[in-house]
Amino acid sequence: MTAAGTAPAAGRPRTVLMCPGQGAYLPGALRHLAQVPAVAEVLTAVDTHAPGRAGGVSAARVLTDPGGPAPEDLVRADPLAFDLATYAAVVATAAVVLDHLPVPADAVLGHSVGDLAALTVAGVLTVRQGLQLLRIRDRLLTTAALPAAGMAATDLTPAQAADLIRTCDTPQVRIAVHNAPAQVVLAGPDAQLGEVGARALDRGHRVTRLVSRTAYHHPLLDEVSRSFRSLLRAQPVAPPRLPVHATAAGRRAHTPDRLRAMAAAHLTDPLPFHPALLALGRAGFTTYVDSGPRALLAALAKTALPHCAAVAPLRTPADADRIHRRLTRVPPAGSAAEGPC
Incomplete structure (x- = not known):
C-alpha cells in the first residue's frame, strides 16, 4: 500500500x-x-x-x-x-x-x-x-440471477488455499480475503465451496462458514x-x-x-x-x-x-x-x- x-x-x-x-x-x-x-x-x-x-x-x-x-x-x-x-x-x-x-x-x-x-x-x-x-x-x-454462494474462513495460507482449490478442481472458488499469514476467506458457489471445505477439514484445517448473503469479493x-x-x-x-x-x-x-x-x-x-x-x-x-x-x-x-x-x-x-x-x-x-x- x-x-x-x-x-x-x-x-x-x-x-x-x-x-x-x-x-x-x-x-x-x-x-x-x-x-x-x-x-x-x-x-x-x-x-x-x-x-x-x-x-x-x-x-x-x-x-x-x-x-x-x-x-x-x-x-x-x-x-x-x-x-x-x-x-x-x-x-x-x-x-x-x-x-x-x-x-x-x-x-x-x-x-x-x-x-x-x-x-x-x-x-x-x-x-x-x-x-x-x-x-x-x-x-x-x-x-x-445469482447462484447459491457464500464464504468460509479458514486457517489456510494463501499458497495452501490455492493448492487446495487446484487439487479439488473447483475453479469457481476464489481466495476472497487475506486476513492473516494463515487466515484466508474463500468464496464461491455453495457446492464447490463445500467440497474445498471438506477437503481442508480432512487435512486437519479449520473451516468456518461465514454469515453472508452471497460470495463477496468474487466474479x-x-x-x-x-x-x-x-x-x-x-x-x-x-x-x-x-x-x-x-x-x-x-x-x-x-x-x-x-x-x-x-x-x-x-x-x-x-x-x-x-x-x-x-x-x-x-x-x-x-x-x-x-x-x-x-x-x-x-x-x-x-x-x-x-x-x-x-x-x-x-x-x-x-x-x-x-x-x-x-x-x-x-x-x-x-x-x-x-x-x-
Missing part, C-alpha cells in the same frame, strides 16, 4: 481507525451509547432514510436491543437490515471514538463493505448516502458490480477529512474516481487486508483502533504488527466513559501488551 504523503508528524503515535464489515454485527451493540448525540443522529438517520419495510426489521432497533436477532437469522430474514445495522454501528462508534481519542486519527481503513463506513467516517460520503447506497446494492443483489458479482459502479458515478463525493486507504487497491484513495471505486471494491475485488496492515506498519503507523464491537480487526492488527498497539474500545459493548478509558490507556507501540487492549 502506498502511504506517501499520509504519515503524520513524528513525535506522537500515528493512529489508524479501522472500520469492519459484515462480521461486526452484534445485537444491542449501541445500547449504552444511544443517548450520545452523534450516535442518536446516526440511529435517527437509519429510521428516517432507511426505515424497516412492512414485515421487515428495524436496523436501528436491533442496535439497541441485545435480544435482537442473531446474525444468521437476520441475514436470512432481512439481509438489508443486517447491512444497514452493521454500517450504522460502525459509523456511530467511529464518531464516538474520534471524539475520545487522545490524539487525532491520522488515517481510516475499511475492511470489505466496511469501506462504506470508512468513507463516511472520513467525510467523503454522508450517512444518508451510505444508507442509500446499501439500499441500491440490496436491490441489485436481489434482482440479480459472481461482476454484473452487480458493473451496475453499482455505474450508479456510483452520479454520487457526489467530498474531499476526505482523513486520509483514506483503499485496502483492495493497495493505495491511498483521494481522487473522486478512486473514492467511488473504493465504495464498490467489496463486490468483486480480492481483499489483501494483511498486506495492507504490513504496509501501514512500514509507513510508521503505530496504533490501530477497531470501531466494531467484536474486536475482529484489532486482533488482525495485533497479529500482523505485534509491536504496535491495537485497541477495540467498543468490545462487550461499552458506554462512552468506558470507551474513553480504553482509548486513554492504549499501551505504547513496542510494549509487550498481549492481544487487543
Whole structure:
C-alpha cells in the first residue's frame, strides 16, 4: 500500500481507525451509547432514510436491543437490515471514538463493505448516502440471477488455499480475503465451496462458514458490480477529512474516481487486508483502533504488527466513559501488551 504523503508528524503515535464489515454485527451493540448525540443522529438517520419495510426489521432497533436477532437469522430474514445495522454501528462508534481519542486519527481503513463506513467516517460520503447506497446494492443483489454462494474462513495460507482449490478442481472458488499469514476467506458457489471445505477439514484445517448473503469479493458479482459502479458515478463525493486507504487497491484513495471505486471494491475485488496492515506498519503507523464491537480487526492488527498497539474500545459493548478509558490507556507501540487492549 502506498502511504506517501499520509504519515503524520513524528513525535506522537500515528493512529489508524479501522472500520469492519459484515462480521461486526452484534445485537444491542449501541445500547449504552444511544443517548450520545452523534450516535442518536446516526440511529435517527437509519429510521428516517432507511426505515424497516412492512414485515421487515428495524436496523436501528436491533442496535439497541441485545435480544435482537442473531446474525444468521437476520441475514436470512432481512439481509438489508443486517447491512444497514452493521454500517450504522460502525459509523456511530467511529464518531464516538474520534471524539475520545487522545490524539487525532491520522488515517481510516475499511475492511470489505466496511469501506462504506470508512468513507463516511472520513467525510467523503454522508450517512444518508451510505444508507442509500446499501439500499441500491440490496436491490441489485436481489434482482440479480445469482447462484447459491457464500464464504468460509479458514486457517489456510494463501499458497495452501490455492493448492487446495487446484487439487479439488473447483475453479469457481476464489481466495476472497487475506486476513492473516494463515487466515484466508474463500468464496464461491455453495457446492464447490463445500467440497474445498471438506477437503481442508480432512487435512486437519479449520473451516468456518461465514454469515453472508452471497460470495463477496468474487466474479459472481461482476454484473452487480458493473451496475453499482455505474450508479456510483452520479454520487457526489467530498474531499476526505482523513486520509483514506483503499485496502483492495493497495493505495491511498483521494481522487473522486478512486473514492467511488473504493465504495464498490467489496463486490468483486480480492481483499489483501494483511498486506495492507504490513504496509501501514512500514509507513510508521503505530496504533490501530477497531470501531466494531467484536474486536475482529484489532486482533488482525495485533497479529500482523505485534509491536504496535491495537485497541477495540467498543468490545462487550461499552458506554462512552468506558470507551474513553480504553482509548486513554492504549499501551505504547513496542510494549509487550498481549492481544487487543
